Amino acid sequence: MRQPLLEVKSLTKHFTSKQGFFSKEKVVRAVDGVNLTVYPGETVSIVGESGCGKSTTGRCILRLIEPTDGEVFFEGQDIRKLNETELRRARRNMQLVFQDPFASLNPRKTIGQLLEDPLIIHGIGNSVERRKHVEEMIQIVGLSKQQLDRFPHEFSGGQRQRIGIARALILRPKLIVADEPVSALDVSIQAQILNLMQDLQKEFNLTYLFISHDLSVVRHISDRVAVMYLGKVVEVADKQSLYEKPTHPYTQALLSAVPVPNPHLTTQRIILEGDLPSPANPPSGCTFHPRCRHCMDICKTVAPVASEVSRGHFVTCHLEQS
Template sequence: MEELLNVQNLEVHFPIKKGILARTASYVHAVDGVSFTLHKGEIIGIVGESGCGKTTTGFAILRLVEPTGGRVLFQGQNLAGMTDAQMKPLRQKLQIIFQDPYSSLNPRMTLYQTLAEPMNIHGRYQGAEQKERIAHLLEIVGLKPEHQTRYPHQFSGGQRQRIGIARALCLDPEVIIGDEPVSALDVSIQAQIINLLLDLQAQFHLSYIIISHDLSIVEHLCDRILVMYLGKLVEIASYHDLYSNPKHPYTQALLSAIPSPNPRADKKRMILKGEIPSPMNPPTGCRFHPRCPHRMDSCDQVEPRLHEHGQQHFVACHLYE
């Protein structure tokens, strides 16, 4: 399978400045050494609690947030070291669907202007060709031609997210990052958007990175799932392996928290004790050890590395070393 994206030891540290001179006192370790690959036609999911760094990872890949360290290779080219001028042609191939369908659209721009803007910036689909392209995009995402003159406040939440998807498709991308693409929508609308994303993936041979805290969503969407905790990847596996045989205690706790559709089902919950440590001062060794029910002496001293345990099933935990 062709490799599109290769993320190598990606780091994003945000400085915390204090005092009159605004000197850097410490750093927020939002992303700390994340590595993974994305292949053509693949859908991978990044999951974890709020604040684990999954959205920052997506933003850093697109250079919406500047990486502190590491490399992001897109078709062999290192995005992390490029100037804005060098990045511009590649931005056509790398697009994003933002989490909030309300704040991600300019309230002063009509639907037509919203979709025409990226085409004008990159010099694509001008004049009559642009009108045909926009009409085609609206048809693809389930909107009507007469919607072109409407403003964002005249659309529902589900319609706004369809606009966000159409905007991501404007420049014929190869990779789309979906930052919680359905979290702000009603459950019935979520299903429609998920089915739309799957249809578009098959139609245009897209590759997705889906960022979500909802494990039931990524189960239906993704081929592989990456589990993050406090800026680190703790487990990588296919959706089937992850749900049938989760290895990391954090992954097991996440899966046990998924509500059961049967209220009478006797489901064993794994309750984590303690608070999530601060990313300003992450724990030594395994970052999960302060909350881990299987903590060993080595956990607070030695940082576990991702090792393969089973076919393409990677886990960072001393239990398996």
């Protein structure tokens, strides 16, 4: 049996906030018991509507924010139990690529400095070795050595994302969590960046956790896809099963909204009624029930558990409970 690179068990993140002195504390259940396994070399995507908890899940996995509960094993080690020094060492192997590369790049530093910083922080090489490494990396992502002395604002959106990727890769990590890495880019540039990410995955033996709100974006690059709704994974399957046999009514609705060539699916658009409920006040039972076209009585009171409908294809829905 292959060992997972990343194993997430019952991951939970609740944000608490208080509006006023006399008001009750509000609990936002941003991530509510997520289970996810990622094997080396895989691309697993997390998809779902805005606010369903994708970024929070990614950030908890890298421990950029502290989870409320649950376990995150990276190469078998529970990263929640690591102290500062151990965590810094582990972070060499797990890096984040952001949606907005401009916001994540210090505008006062040159690209050369931005790429060298992680090497300095981790005490890697002397200045000559680091410069050589930085020059190699900028060319690997399709830019030139001459561009290293420029500042972030001198680059286009697509070029900045190349820089963001170079910065994430400079420490030769094993896992990249890419949070909406192409959402801010034009469609033609999106394809270039996705192709680059795929080439780099092969070259550097990378594992990707790819976060997106768009099922059509992740179709090409994913091996497996997890669909999130209100802090929970409602369906997870390999790409083929998910796109050809979407089983959870929420996945079916999401898929019906994107142009995916699939003769097995009706082309009729399934309209999701109502907005995404607030994770501060989630519906009872199955949290999807108020918007579900198959809602039954049980759905309003009992939360469904995940069941395996075919090998590796898990669905959390009362229609599939055996």
